[in-house]
């Protein structure tokens with residue numbers, strides 16, 4: 130009996146690093162796409178009676194990466210692994226954890242059901258959008274956070290620092306982060322246009338940020354809109370520096386440029402989603418997350 134680690138295509142660099150930290154290499158798998166874009170997965174190693182980890186971030190292109198995860202899981206189950214653990218450094222669809230308007234689907238719940246239908250024994254994930262998603266899962270869920278990486282950095286100089294929640298949804302995370310660091314907290318009230326994706330209607334700061342170094346803490350950056358609008362507002366209210374820290378960087382095209390040109394002074398993310406060289410920019414620092422995930426996996430290895 131032993132353990133094996135497979136990876137889909139979404140973040141092989143991270144998967145390789147995690148495997149390395151656990152004294153392994155990635156197990157062999159063939160993933161092909163047919164001309165009509167259908168995916169086929171074949172594991173090329175024996176997994177009978179092994180504990181198997183499948184590492185796959187469900188990031189952009191979300192549906193392709195989700196499908197790879199499901200098919201990989203099925204292949205490993207059919208190979209008669211002893212246990213199959215899904216490791217999702219980024220859990221896509223997690224932001225759709227509520228029905229906002231009549232007639233909407235509850236996507237996060239649908240994706241949970243899909244993942245569970247494969248028969249995974251456990252799921253490890255990082256910085257879920259909200260705690261609501263953990264309630265959707267019947268299988269055990271290990272929920273890790275990338276914030277400890279940023280905490281170590283902030284602790285080097287806590288002078289004039291205020292932690293800022295960029296919206297109501299992020300308030301709980303920001304509050305516990307501020308408590309962990311024994312720092313004050315401010316909130317931004319953000320209203321979105323529910324009829325238009327990524328469109329923010331209004332924002333308001335609650336709390337004192339004048340002459341402070343404002344650290345905005347969020348789960349994910351996509352277009353950059355939330356953080357950039359927050360940074361304009363914080364600087365308008367007198368913040369002397371704005372640092373934005375988000376665990377996941379699922380940058381859409383152009384986000385790198387607008388973030389670099391924005392009033393944000395520094396942007397910190399982790400590599401739960403790969404940030405390729407052509408998407409990196411001067412203000413960006415990428416903190417490696419591998420050790421946090423590897424140590425959670427290590428606890429499960431018999």
Ligand code: R5P
Pocket residue numbers: 224258295296298299327347348349350351352353354355356
């Ligand atoms: C929103 O509720 C999330 O926590 C993020 O703040 C948001 O999804 C980030 O997206 P964007 O970068 O497009 O504003």
